[in-house]
Amino acid sequence: xxxxxxxxxxxxxxxxxxxxxxxxxxxxxxxxxxxxxxxxxxxxxxxxxxxxxxxxxxxxxxxxxxxxxxxxxxxxxxxxxxxxxxxxxxxxxxxxxxxxxxxxxxxxxxxxxxxxxxxxxxxxxxxxxxxxxxxxxxxxxxxxxxxxxxxxxxxxxxxxxxxxxxxxxxxxxxxxxxxxxxxxxxxxxxxxxxxxxxxxxxxxxxxxxxxxxxxxxxxxxxxxxxxxxxxxxxxxxxxxxxxxxxxxxxxxxxxxxxxxxxxxxxxxxxxxxxxxxxxxxxxxxxxxxxxxxxxxxxxxxxxxxxxxxxxxxxxxxxxxxxxxxxxxxxxxxxxxxxxxxxxxxxxxxxxxxxxxxxxx
Numbered sequence: 001x002x003x004x005x006x007x008x009x010x011x012x013x014x015x016x017x018x019x020x021x022x023x024x025x026x027x028x029x030x031x032x033x034x035x036x037x038x039x040x041x042x043x044x045x046x047x048x049x050x051x052x053x054x055x056x057x058x059x060x061x062x063x064x065x066x067x068x069x070x071x072x073x074x075x076x077x078x079x080x081x082x083x084x085x086x087x088x089x090x091x092x093x094x095x096x097x098x099x100x101x102x103x104x105x106x107x108x109x110x111x112x113x114x115x116x117x118x119x120x121x122x123x124x125x126x127x128x129x130x131x132x133x134x135x136x137x138x139x140x141x142x143x144x145x146x147x148x149x150x151x152x153x154x155x156x157x158x159x160x161x162x163x164x165x166x167x168x169x170x171x172x173x174x175x176x177x178x179x180x181x182x183x184x185x186x187x188x189x190x191x192x193x194x195x196x197x198x199x200x201x202x203x204x205x206x207x208x209x210x211x212x213x214x215x216x217x218x219x220x221x222x223x224x225x226x227x228x229x230x231x232x233x234x235x236x237x238x239x240x241x242x243x244x245x246x247x248x249x250x251x252x253x254x255x256x257x258x259x260x261x262x263x264x265x266x267x268x269x270x271x272x273x274x275x276x277x278x279x280x281x282x283x284x285x286x287x288x289x290x291x292x293x294x295x296x297x298x299x300x301x302x303x304x305x306x307x308x309x310x311x312x313x314x315x316x317x318x319x320x321x322x323x324x325x326x327x328x329x330x331x332x333x334x335x336x337x338x339x340x341x342x343x344x345x346x347x348x349x350x351x352x353x354x355x356x357x358x359x360x
Contacts, residue, residue: 028195029188035159036318037311038198039113042157044307045145046111048300049127052142053104064088064133065096071134087129103130113162120157124149141300144208148201148308155197156190198311205308206269209285213266222262225255232295239297247295261288272312279317282309 027033061067068090089095106123109115127149131142158164221227231237232248248254264271264284271281286306293302 029192032156032159032191032194034198034311034313034315035156035194036315037313038152038155038157038194039160039162040310041148041152041201041307042113042116043111043161044303044310045149046107048141048145048303048307049107050104050111051299051303053100053107060100061093061096063137064100064130066090066093068134071136084125084129084132087126088133090133099126099129102126113158113164116158116162116164120149120153124153139298139301141298141302141304144204144301144304144308147204148304151197151200151204153197154193155201156194201308201311205305205311206272208305209265209268213262213268216262216265222258225258228258228261229254237296237298240295244295257291260284264288278312282312285309 056063065088072090088099103123103126106119106126109119110123124146127142128146131138131146216222216227219227221230229248232244232254235241238244264281268281268285271277286309289302289305289309293299
């Protein structure tokens with residue numbers, strides 16, 4: 001009875017409003033969370049942008065430049081702020097090309113993580129400017145990236161897997177150019193901004209999944225398990241027609257895939273409350289978005305959603321994954337080296353006996 005009473009008191013203490021608020025404050029200001037996830041988001045977003053810019057290079061003027069006046073009435077109707085529409089000039093192909101090359105360069109710098117704090121706001125400005133020139137090339141991915149990049153302005157995107165991180169390690173204890181200014185800033189401010197950006201990104205992805213699942217419930221095709229069939233049978237989305245045809249002809253796969261996407265998205269907010277179910281949901285949704293990108297060609301949207309899903313994986317989990325992968329590779333190299341040594345020794349034993357060896 002005493003143990004049970006102590007446990008009840010412990011849970012009451014943990015769930016008390018004062019304790020919850022104190023814990024939330026400590027989580028918000030003590031350290032930056034999901035730094036590996038944000039670094040992966042930076043890389044994936046840059047890849048998604050390059051997948052839009054590089055394949056469209058030959059048709060850039062028709063899609064966004066001087067040849068895209070046919071879409072101007074629709075673009076005007078959307079009501080973009082006029083300064084955004086001046087970045088990519090439709091009247092001057094030379095100025096448009098300069099802005100287009102600048103956007104590609106910014107995406108590459110964002111990919112490698114060089115001067116990320118300065119590159120991110122300029123990249124966001126150019127990405128919005130390109131989107132303002134037309135409104136018929138979107139699939140949801142560019143809109144999602146614009147929203148998330150606003151939050152990411154306050155996040156640490158270059159803690160890992162970046163040139164900035166390599167330069168910080170190389171500099172070591174030497175004073176940087178802005179170290180004196182940084183010492184005047186409170187230590188809790190940077191984690192507060194970073195973790196607030198994380199909360200806003202998680203809210204955005206929860207909003208996307210919740211609204212998407214509610215809308216799916218209103219469609220008869222999702223309830224009957226045939227929505228995936230109709231999506232794969234549309235010729236406009238058949239990037240790999242043979243693969244799409246092979247997939248939608250397997251009825252059990254179509255039904256299970258349709259219901260799986262619906263159930264995972266609908267239960268995603270609840271699955272976040274328990275770590276094992278959260279990781280299962282993240283893996284399932286990432287696999288779903290990879291299939292959307294592969295079969296339907298909606299790579300910007302799929303990559304943006306995968307990048308947001310990965311924010312829900314803690315840094316400690318990524319470090320454990322890296323340790324396990326490193327251990328597997330180390331054991332593999334040792335096994336290969338041992339097999340080579342055994343083959344080499346066995347080869348020496350099987351060499352034919354010569355008079356010289358017989359004398360020895």
